[in-house]
Amino acid sequence: MYRLYGKPFTMSMVPEGTLDEIGVPFETVTLPDGRSTDPAYLELRPDGLVPTLVDGDLVIYEGSAIAMHLADRHEEAGLAPSPGSRERAWWYQWMVWLGSVVHPTVANEYHADWYTTAPDGGDGVRQAARRNADDLWRQIDSSVAGRTWLVGERFSTADILLLVQATMHWDCHVMTAREKHVGAIVRRIQSRPAMAALLERHGVEPFAAA
Ligand SMILES: N[C@@H](CCC(=O)N[C@@H](CS)C(=O)NCC(=O)O)C(=O)O
Numbered sequence: 001m002y003r004l005y006g007k008p009f010t011m012s013m014v015p016e017g018t019l020d021e022i023g024v025p026f027e028t029v030t031l032p033d034g035r036s037t038d039p040a041y042l043e044l045r046p047d048g049l050v051p052t053l054v055d056g057d058l059v060i061y062e063g064s065a066i067a068m069h070l071a072d073r074h075e076e077a078g079l080a081p082s083p084g085s086r087e088r089a090w091w092y093q094w095m096v097w098l099g100s101v102v103h104p105t106v107a108n109e110y111h112a113d114w115y116t117t118a119p120d121g122g123d124g125v126r127q128a129a130r131r132n133a134d135d136l137w138r139q140i141d142s143s144v145a146g147r148t149w150l151v152g153e154r155f156s157t158a159d160i161l162l163l164v165q166a167t168m169h170w171d172c173h174v175m176t177a178r179e180k181h182v183g184a185i186v187r188r189i190q191s192r193p194a195m196a197a198l199l200e201r202h203g204v205e206p207f208a209a210a
Contacts, residue, residue: 002026003054004066005041007033009167009202011063011103012051017160018067020194022077064099067157079157087152094150094158098165102140105132106168130170137169141179150185155192163189167204176207183210 002019004026006012019026031041035048045052045061052061053069060066071080081087108115108129112122140162144150150158166186169175176183187207189195199206 003029005029005031005044005052005054006050007031009204010050011099011164013164013198013202014063014099014157014161015051015053015066015070017164017195017198018070018079018157020198021079021155021160021192022070022074024074062099063103064095064161067160068095071157078154081152081154081156091151091156091158095161098158098161102133102136102165103168105129105136106165106170109133109170110168133169134175137166137175137179137182141182144185145181147181147185148188155189159185159189160195162186163195163199166207167199173205173207177210180210183207 002024004012004015004019006016006028007030016028031038031050036042036045036050037048041052042048044054044059049061051063051066052059053066055069055073060069068080071077081091106129109126112125112129115125116122118124149155150162163186166172166176166182176186187209190199190206196206
């Protein structure tokens with residue numbers, strides 16, 4: 001059985017939501033707050049962050065990478081476009097970009113103290129992260145105009161990642177009201193039963209109707 005190491009309201013929601021959508025049983029291990037210093041966990045993920053998935057003798061970390069691996073392992077669930085297709089190329093684009101550009105901007109906001117050595121520098125980092133996050137979501141809004149799902153005509157792991165990133169925005173309800181196309185797509189994503197249950201389990205208030 002898969003074992004997923006995670007924490008409430010973190011990137012571990014992405015592989016968790018992927019496993020829920022696939023419908024396979026999995027075990028979760030909830031780690032305490034902060035970077036783990038537990039040597040047994042550091043053997044699995046050397047930076048002490050979550051998520052990490054153990055799949056038999058395979059250990060894999062990075063939320064986007066885990067979700068992509070799971071989509072490939074369970075092709076029948078249809079959570080990734082066909083290999084070699086244009087949609088597959090865009091799926092890679094969004095999985096990598098949301099995980100490696102948007103999420104760190106969010107993390108700058110939550111963990112401002114990780115990004116400065118100045119004793120009073122946290123506020124400046126936080127303000128810059130908020131501005132940068134707003135800029136990114138404005139950019140995302142123009143990219144998702146008129147789309148049903150983030151990639152092609154089918155729901156995919158990119159939608160799970162988009163929803164999770166939207167919930168992590170520092171002022172997510174105001175942002176999704178302002179960015180109308182983002183608001184429409186995240187409401188569609190959260191209306192799937194597995195996604196609604198995921199948000200509820202993590203204490204996230206659903207996005208309100210427009
Ligand atoms: N890009 C990494 C991000 C990992 C990361 O920043 N994890 C955060 C949660 S989203 C964490 O473990 N923080 C420790 C804590 O806040 O307790 C991934 O997707 O795995």
